Amino acid sequence: MTGATGMIESDARDLESELKAEIVRLNKVVEALMNRVEHSSTQHCSDFDQFQTTIMLENLVRARTEELEAALRENEKINRALQEAEEKFHRVLDQSLVGITMIIEDRFHYVNPKFAEIFDYEVNQLLTMGMMELIIDAEQSALREAMQKALNKDLEKINFIANAVRRNGQLITVEVSGSSATDIGGKPALIAVLADISERLRSERQVKALHEQLQYQAIHDPLTGLYNRLFLNENLERELLLAERQGYQVSVVMSDLDHFKMINDCYGHQAGDTVLKAFADIMKRHARASDLDCRYGGEEFFLVLPDTSQQIASERAESIRSALVAQPIAVAGRTIAVTASFGVATYPANGLSSAALIGAADKALYAAKDAGRNRVVSSPWQA
Numbered sequence: 001m002t003g004a005t006g007m008i009e010s011d012a013r014d015l016e017s018e019l020k021a022e023i024v025r026l027n028k029v030v031e032a033l034m035n036r037v038e039h040s041s042t043q044h045c046s047d048f049d050q051f052q053t054t055i056m057l058e059n060l061v062r063a064r065t066e067e068l069e070a071a072l073r074e075n076e077k078i079n080r081a082l083q084e085a086e087e088k089f090h091r092v093l094d095q096s097l098v099g100i101t102m103i104i105e106d107r108f109h110y111v112n113p114k115f116a117e118i119f120d121y122e123v124n125q126l127l128t129m130g131m132m133e134l135i136i137d138a139e140q141s142a143l144r145e146a147m148q149k150a151l152n153k154d155l156e157k158i159n160f161i162a163n164a165v166r167r168n169g170q171l172i173t174v175e176v177s178g179s180s181a182t183d184i185g186g187k188p189a190l191i192a193v194l195a196d197i198s199e200r201l202r203s204e205r206q207v208k209a210l211h212e213q214l215q216y217q218a219i220h221d222p223l224t225g226l227y228n229r230l231f232l233n234e235n236l237e238r239e240l241l242l243a244e245r246q247g248y249q250v251s252v253v254m255s256d257l258d259h260f261k262m263i264n265d266c267y268g269h270q271a272g273d274t275v276l277k278a279f280a281d282i283m284k285r286h287a288r289a290s291d292l293d294c295r296y297g298g299e300e301f302f303l304v305l306p307d308t309s310q311q312i313a314s315e316r317a318e319s320i321r322s323a324l325v326a327q328p329i330a331v332a333g334r335t336i337a338v339t340a341s342f343g344v345a346t347y348p349a350n351g352l353s354s355a356a357l358i359g360a361a362d363k364a365l366y367a368a369k370d371a372g373r374n375r376v377v378s379s380p381w382q383a
């Protein structure tokens with residue numbers, strides 16, 4: 001990262017120039033000493049003294065110069081190693097698949113190319129900006145608070161999801177994680193890793209929607225939107241167990257459109273479908289939230305009425321029957337009168353299990369058909 005490694009590199013450079021300066025300084029000292037020796041020799045020192053002092057100084061200077069040159073070479077080696085390390089470090093940062101940034105005093109001090117790509121900016125442009133300029137207004141205060149906590153070292157790690165705006169105006173969702181502040185050049189710096197998770201969230205939402213759709217389709221009839229037989233089978237038994245525990249009655253109403261085959265034959269299958277949907281809509285309008293309205297099969301329907309006596313259930317069936325009679329259905333450019341027959345059975349009187357109860361309702365329905373259709377018959381059969 002330019003900031004951190006740059007500082008180490010500049011320390012090494014400082015050392016190198018200090019060493020060079022030291023060599024120059026020493027050379028000057030030697031020169032000055034030599035001058036002094038020469039000067040003093042002209043006055044009162046013997047040739048031998050002068051010779052000895054010169055040799056001693058020369059040795060001293062040579063030894064010190066060698067020491068300094070060795071230190072200089074060592075420093076150059078360290079410098080090269082540092083440069084190589086920085087290049088490697090930069091290559092890693094440049095090729096990173098996540099955005100990496102260093103923030104100092106609310107501004108981007110460093111961003112890697114991926115970070116810039118995520119926000120559709122050039123690296124240099126971002127270096128004149130701060131995180132707040134990228135995050136949507138509504139989420140800025142939460143972000144500021146999280147960053148402040150990281151700066152104060154109140155948080156060991158920061159991890160948050162925020163919505164941001166790219167330079168081209170596109171809204172994206174980013175996940176940011178980082179650790180508490182580090183000291184860079186005497187200033188607290190936040191180093192954070194950031195990933196664009198918009199696509200991942202979109203896929204997750206699609207999978208969730210698909211899952212919900214499949215769940216819906218698994219228990220609903222596609223034509224009418226009522227629950228299907230599978231759902232009825234799974235829930236009626238549970239409803240009866242609940243009724244047994246709580247001590248209430250459960251009534252069921254089985255209904256079947258009269259002479260439905262004729263509607264299909266006269267007006268076509270599509271007209272038949274329209275009639276099925278119209279009847280289903282009437283059932284939905286007459287159902288309470290706790291009721292369970294299902295398409296049992298073909299033109300047969302089923303209604304489960306928890307905590308409902310046979311008398312009330314029979315009245316409910318009667319109101320559905322009369323609503324159908326009162327509502328001629330428009331098919332194939334005309335309106336036709338449709339009727340239905342109903343069989344009512346009640347737990348526990350007419351059946352103790354779901355199969356027994358369905359059987360009793362079916363029997364009552366056929367009694368209604370036998371009695372001339374377009375009527376409601378309640379099961380007289382004891383469980």
Ligand SMILES: Nc1nc2c(ncn2[C@@H]2O[C@H](COP(=O)(O)OP(=O)(O)OP(=O)(O)O)[C@@H](O)[C@H]2O)c(=O)[nH]1
Nearest residue numbers: 256257258259260261262264269270272273298299
């Ligand atoms: N349009 C349409 N017709 C269906 C569907 N499912 C079943 N049917 C038809 O419903 C008709 C049922 O006819 P039947 O069982 O003879 O009963 P019905 O004509 O209603 O006579 P009754 O019940 O005795 O009054 C058949 O013609 C089936 O093809 C469906 O989803 N759409």
